[in-house]
Amino acid sequence: MSTKPLFCKSLLHPRYWLTWFGLAILWLWVQLPYPVLLKMGRLIGEFSMRFLKRRVSIARQNLKLCFPHYSDAHINSIVKQNFASLGMGLIETGMAWFWSDERVRKWFDVRGLENLNAACEKGRGVMVIGVHFMSLELGGRVMGLCRPMMAMYRPHNNKVMEFVQTIGRSRSNKAMIDRRNLKGMVKALKAGEAVWFAPDQDYGPKGSSFAPFFAVQQAATTNGTYTIARLAKPVILTTVLIRKAxxxxxQLVIEPELADYPVDDEQAAAAYMNRKIEHEIMRAPEQYLWLHRRFKTRPFGQDKLYTA
Structure with a gap:
């Protein structure tokens, strides 16, 4: 479990100078007015399509698999918007890490905060199901301003990035829990904490079930949600941060408790959670992380779905 880390001299090693330089540029960027940041982020994202050809291909393939009824023109339009959102996501990371509470509060509103408060008042842990939107970093900061909590995450390989992101993510939240630390999450929930967890990516075949996700009938879906729900018996609800058009x-959207989650059937639970995630994605599909190879894990004997 990671709380605010201590600075050490090794973080000043020359191997990290480029990282520090990039973070300094990001800090300077986010001092600009928000409307300027919005335009800048979109331009950066659209420009990045020239160099991120593999990711463009992955995003396009994901959309074709999930929405086979969409025309090529429609898919291309979403991909372009998706990369504009990706560029803004970079800026939003800096906003999340470096903006003051006062400045963050100025740019968001909340729908459904009473749902989170009601869940927390039940005296049980609360598993907050998140979705990998491009605004994910800012979403964690905003959620923490509404109610400080813990979050599952993947530690960064770069020690400077790990140091800065942990400090940034802890500005309005309590602690970070390594996503491999299932016991730590269960312990936190049993202690009555609210913990953020995103089960919408492909984490490989181990600990996964194949369940429908949009038009893909067999998408590897983590059983982590099911296992945690069985062990910790938390209240479960979903939340997303949507960038207004x-x-x-x-707008931070917090849904009511998932009262009908199937706690006695692992396969049904995977399908259920995917349906809930689909619902959240369709609030703003162009803002979702389509660049991830969501369907890289296939059932034994089935063909791969990506060429890149």
Missing amino acids: DGSGY
């Missing part, structure tokens, strides 16, 4: 900021 008119450029006026963000």
Whole structure:
């Protein structure tokens, strides 16, 4: 479990100078007014398509698999918007790590905060199901401003990035839990904590079930949600941070408790959670992380779905 880390001299080693330089540029960027940041982020994202050809191919393939009824023109339009959102996601990371609470609060509103409060008042842990939108980092900061919590995450290989992101993510939250630390998450939930967890990526065949996800009938889906729900018996609800189309900021949407989660059937639980994630994605599909190879794990004997 990671709380605010201590600075050590090894972080000043020359191997990290480029990382520090990049973080300094990001800090300078996010001092600009939000409307300027929004335009800048979108331009950076669209420009990156020239160099991230493999990711463009993955995003396009994911959309074709999930929405086979969409025309090529429609898919290409979403891909372009998706990369604009990716660029803004970079800027939002800096906003999440470096903005003051006052400045963050100025740019978001909340729908459904009473759902989170009601869940926390039950005296049980609360498993907050998140979705990998491009605004994910900012979403964690916003959620923490509403109610400080813990979050599952993957530690960064770069020690400077790990140091800075842990400090940034802890500005309005309690602690970070390594996503491999299942016992730590269960312990936190049993202690009555609220813990953020995102089960919408392909984490490989181990500990996964194959369940429908949009038009893909067999998508590897982590059983982590099911296992944690069985062990910790938390209240479960979903939340996403949506970037408003008119450029006026963000809306944090917190849904009511998932009262009908199937705790006695692993396969049904995987399918159920995928349906809930689909619902959240369709609030703003162009803002979702389609660049991830969501369907890289296939059932034994089935062909791969990506050429890149």
